[in-house]
Amino acid sequence: MTSMDSQEAVFEAYVKYQSEKLKQLKADSRVSEFQLRHADMELEQAKKRLKGGSASDSALVSNSVILKVPKGTRDFGPAQMRLRSEVLDKITDVFKRHGATQLDTPVFELKDILTGKYGDDSKLIYDLKDQGGEILSLRYDLTVPFARYVAMNKISSIKRYQIAKVYRRDNPAIGRGRYREFYQCDFDIAGQYDSMIPDAECVKLLDEILSCLDVGPYVIKLNHRKILDGIFEVAEIAPDSFRGVSSTIDKLDKSTWEEVAEELRSLRKLNKEQIATIAQFVRISGPLPKVLNILMTNSKFMSSSLGREGIDSMIPLIQFVQIMGVEERRTVFDLSLARGLDYYTGIIYEAVVTSQGDSLGVGIGSVAGGGRYDELVGMFDANQRQVPCVGVSIGVERIFSILELKQNDSKKAGHVQVYVTSAQKGMAEQRLRLVEMLWKAGIKAEVSYKPNPKLLQQLQYCEENNIPLAIVIGEDEVQRKVVKLRNVKERKEDEVSESEMVAELKKRLDMPLDVNSEVKRNDDQNCNLE
Amino acid sequence: MTSMDSQEAVFEAYVKYQSEKLKQLKADSRVSEFQLRHADMELEQAKKRLKGGSASDSALVSNSVILKVPKGTRDFGPAQMRLRSEVLDKITDVFKRHGATQLDTPVFELKDILTGKYGDDSKLIYDLKDQGGEILSLRYDLTVPFARYVAMNKISSIKRYQIAKVYRRDNPAIGRGRYREFYQCDFDIAGQYDSMIPDAECVKLLDEILSCLDVGPYVIKLNHRKILDGIFEVAEIAPDSFRGVSSTIDKLDKSTWEEVAEELRSLRKLNKEQIATIAQFVRISGPLPKVLNILMTNSKFMSSSLGREGIDSMIPLIQFVQIMGVEERRTVFDLSLARGLDYYTGIIYEAVVTSQGDSLGVGIGSVAGGGRYDELVGMFDANQRQVPCVGVSIGVERIFSILELKQNDSKKAGHVQVYVTSAQKGMAEQRLRLVEMLWKAGIKAEVSYKPNPKLLQQLQYCEENNIPLAIVIGEDEVQRKVVKLRNVKERKEDEVSESEMVAELKKRLDMPLDVNSEVKRNDDQNCNLE
Known part of the structure; x- marks a missing residue:
């Protein structure tokens, strides 16, 4: 065969x-x-x-085509979408509370815009086919499009958020929440302020979001590019090797120190002494003031001007983050944190959901990250006008993975409030007339699409879909201009007149009764359902 | 040179x-x-x-790259995004009121999934570059991915909505709201129901959305594929020319009858008699019952079995649409309406914003469309299991264009409620301490990022950004544990104690005072800002 x-x-x-x-x-x-x-x-x-x-x-x-979604992507059905919009709504609330306005950019950019911004990761960019015209690529993150937007519109200061999907031709690891198409929720502050307040606000905002999303215990790792550079300077590493050494060190969260040291020797060509100096520093991690103190009392480290600049930034940051109410247990100063992307120039951070004995079976890991990137906008500006930026990006897919496992109610999504049913045949018009009264009143309502549905089936539909109330009518009710109002769960029915139906339903549904809540339907006014 | x-x-x-x-x-x-x-x-x-x-x-x-967005796309800045989310929120409300659940699908599909679904328009599909692996294309609409989802998951009935961007390599006409990347808002009902209720609900829903969006006068044109086919049958046109003739007739909204007749002769090879028969019918347009009556009393038309099937569907549809409260002036039975896409099998409709003397200078046109497509899901199913579908798609870009022109308030987007200011130098920590109290209470608040901002500049910022309230502090206030609460517009200040600040602000902002509205910030509870 x-x-x-x-x-x-x-x-x-x-x-x-x-x-x-x-x-x-x-x-x-x-x-x-x-x-x-x-x-x-x-x-x-x-x-x-x-x-x-x-x-x-x-x-x-199949007799036609393969039925699947592209590798590393997925559909989101009703139940998943409900969880998803709850999470995104909460994140949006925090973004707005901090005064950010919203931005949206195209899903693709001119390929040139993305070129040279992602270091080794550039190979993961999705390109569009050249069909004549411009050469395009799908966005890889929201940061580069944001910088392009700021430069293109000659903006000198903005605080914006953007929630959108980004694309990476990475090896998907679905179980660990790593996809090729995934949401990022970004918050960035652009502008020249000469203070560490924006940097601190990003850490604070990340703390607010993670604490309200109920993802379990988490910690925000912090470091500073200049402190890393200071360590390299002390180790007498050539400046043009800094970023390469950085990305090797960044592997410390997944690899042992021995493996990292081996790569520093073989790939990065560092000598024993250099590796020993790095080892001395990058394995330091702990509460912010404590680590800061270790560095400041280390005369070798303090001999580096780059290192001292890093310290000068971290001191006010630590102070501001504390004033803003971030608990000390939520932050860790981790000198091994390097982050892969090329464009960071100052503080960098990464939020990690820590293990709880891993009882959920979720591969716990980084759920957010960000940092300061002061040179990116200038790269897009004809006059190299710099606009300093700092931002944070929430990678919500892992958060969804964690919350989906926690979500054990299999309730069907949707929030239908009332189902209009009939007990006899030939009542379609009457059902439609009543459901229209409900829609008009702003009540979420459904009706069977069958011409002659059985009452039992209609009531079953209510139970399966958690619809709390049903209107039941027969010929007798229609003639007497009344309806039966049924509480689906308690299986109790009360008769009310058609004219009082909406008011009674609103009462039971705890909806406002005033006239203004009715859906306005004419050409001169907006409908107002608030 | x-x-x-x-x-x-x-x-x-x-x-x-x-x-x-x-x-x-x-x-x-x-x-x-x-x-x-x-x-x-x-x-x-x-x-x-x-x-x-x-x-x-x-x-x-530029000294680096060309700074532009790809042809036919655009960024949405803060003011546009505010309008955009208002519109999308209203549409979502209507979708939910009709009991629809939400679906999300990847931005790209396997190219095979899209092949053969769009007739001539297939040339407008964006393909991704073959970078090894699967051959992918950006979605062209939301209907085909929906049908793929229904078939793939063996769903027999679902009512879903999806709001997402779709991609077409069309010639952009920005002024008329035609882009290469644009939002569609789709509502579809899948399932075998043997009634015209779902079809009528789609028309009703479209009417509700357009009436509440304040786009100005509009009309929903209706037709039925089988009525068109009946006309062609009467004109003795060969069945395999039906779709070609259809797409020529569809041009009647932009071309004169003479131009269309000429194309029927030269391109579609129809003879004089055939063209005369078509002319007799497709220029008929008017109120639903009136046009229906014209057709039913035309013995030539009624001799077509396809035509009679169309009539059999239109009669209950007209009745249901009326019961559901769609005003007669809002619908037109237009026998020239054909719609380009291949997959429609029954009722088709298209909503058009009609001219108001075109005072806005907007090229008015189609803002929504849809119809019944009973064979699409079966094309994806290995056993050709059919799931009949009917749906509507709102093309919101033109609606945005219309509303953007109407929007004449240049208010900066964002809804910051309180700005925390200081009248003296060296107060950054105090400002941060107070703004944190506001965030914690769920109040949207900002603070200057400068270490020592001038009071005048801070108050100017409030005015420029429509922030209604400011907290003003100096050393004296800090010592006495009070703040000045300033009404920005009225330039009036009142002193309140720090401990009463949040309650007083909430009172002035008309926010609920109860304890539950405070943002919960611990690991065991969700934050609740509702």
Whole structure:
């Protein structure tokens, strides 16, 4: 069966089958041209396959195309979307509370805009096919498009947030929440302020978001590019090797020190002494004031001017973060934190959800990161006008993974409040008339689409979908201009007049009764459902 | 200057300039590797250009890259985003009121999924570059991904909405709201119901959305594929020419009848008699019952079995739409409405914002459309299991264009409620301490990022950004544990104690005072800002 010959036989039979089908379809006058074209296309594909063409073999699985989403991506069904919008709403609330305005940029950028911004990771950028016209790539993050926006519009200060999907042709690790298409929630402050207040606000905001999302214990690791550079300076490493050594050190969260030391020797060509100096510093991690103190009392480190500059920034940062109410247990000064991206120039941070004995089976890891990047906007400006920036990016996919596992209620998503049912046949018009009254009043309501649905089935639908209230009508009720109002859970019914139906429902649903809450439906006014 | 030689001279000078710059940068120890790499890249690009390479000439405009968004796309700044989210929120409210749940799908699909679904328009699909792995395309609409989702998950009934961007390599016409990247807001009902209720609900929903969005007068044009097919049958047109003739007739909204008739003759090869028969019908348009009556009393039309099937669907539809409260002036039965996409099988509709003397200068046109497509899901199913669907898609870009022109308040977006200011130097810590109290209480608050901002500048910021309230402190206030609460507009100040500050602000901001509204910030509880 798996030999080439027998596979060919299968293909041949398939082509024959498709030709027959097409003939039959063509003979049938009821068949639309659309169906014909589709059958034709299938035949062509089958022929191609027979000739050893490029169509994938597994296309045979279905009679048309492979049914799947692209590698590393996924659909979000109703239940997932409910969780997702709850999380994104909470994050948006925090962004707005800190006075950020919203920005949206295209999903793709000119390829040149992205070139040279991501170091080694550039190979993960998705390019669009050259179909004539501009050469485009899907955005890799929201930071570079933001910097492009600031430079292009000659903005000197802005505090913005953006929530959107970004794209990386990485190896997906679905279980650990690593996808090729994923949301980022970014908050950035651009502007020249000569203070560490914006940097501190980003840390504070990250703390607020993580504490309100209920992801479990977390910690925000902090470091400063100049402190890292200071360490390298002390170790007498050549400046043009700084970033390479950095990215090796960044692996310390996944690798042992021995592995990292080996890479520093073999790949980065450092000598024993240099590695020993690095070892002395990068394994230091602890509460902010404590680590700061270690550095400041180390005369070797303090001999580096770069290192001293880093210290000068960290002192006010630590003070501000504390005033802003970030608890000490929530931050760690981690001298091994380097972060891969090229564009950071000052403070860097990364939030990590810490293990709780890993009882959820989730691969816990970094859920957010960011830092200061003072040179990125200038790279886009014709006059190299610099606009210093600092920002934070929440990678919510891991947060979703954690919360999805915690979410054990299998309730169907949707928030329908009332279902309009009938106990007899031929009542479709009456059901529609009543449901329209509910929509008009701003009540979330549904009605069966069947012409003559059974009452039992309608009530079952309410139970399965957690719809709390039902309107039940029969011919008798219609004649007397009343409805039965049924509490689905308690299976109790009360009769109310049609004219009082909306008011009674609103009362039970705890909705405001005033006239203004009714949906306005004329051309001169906005509808107002607030 | 424009001759090839002088251009080459400019390129040569530019390469020289870039080499010099790179040398200088390399000599400067303060320069990061990132900057060096970027300068290096610029030099390479300049060299390429000199050799007549592919780099665009206009790249010379800036010292780095061309600063623009891709053709046919745009950024949305804060003011636009505010309008945008207001509109999308209103649409979402209507979707939810009709009981729809939310779905999200990836921005790209396997190319095979999209192939053969869009007729002539397939050439407008954006393909991704083949970087090894799957062959992908950006989604062209939300309908095909929805059908793929229903088939893939073997769903038999669902009512879902999706709001997302779609991509078409069309000729952009920015003034008329036609972009290459644009939002669609889709609502679809999938399931076998044997009634026209879902179809009627889509028309009703479209009416609700347009009436509440304040876009001005509008009308929903309706037609039925089978009524069109009936006309073609009566005109003795061969079934395999139906869709071609359809798309010519669809041009009647932009072209004169004479132009359309000419295309029917030359391109579609119809004879005089056939064109006369079509002319007799497709120029009919008017109130639903009236047009229905014209058709039903036309014995020629009623001799077509396809036509009669169309009538059988339209009768209950008209009745249901009326019961659901759609005003008669809002619908038009337009026999020329054909819609380009291949997949429609039943009722089709299109909403048009009608001219108001066109005083806004907006090219008015179609803002929404949809219809029934009963065969699309089956095309994805291995057993050709059919799931009938009907849906509506709101193309909000034109709606945004209309509303943006109406929006004449230039207020800065953002809803900051309180700004914490100081009247003296050295008060940064105190300002941060107070702003943290406000954030904690769920109040949207900002503070200047400068270490020592001037009071006048801080109050100006409040005025420019419509921040209604300011907290003003000096050393005296801090010592006495009070703050000045300033009404920015009225320029009035009152003194309140620090401990009463939050309560007083909430009172003035009309926010709920109860304890539960405070942001909860611990690991065991969600934050609750509702």
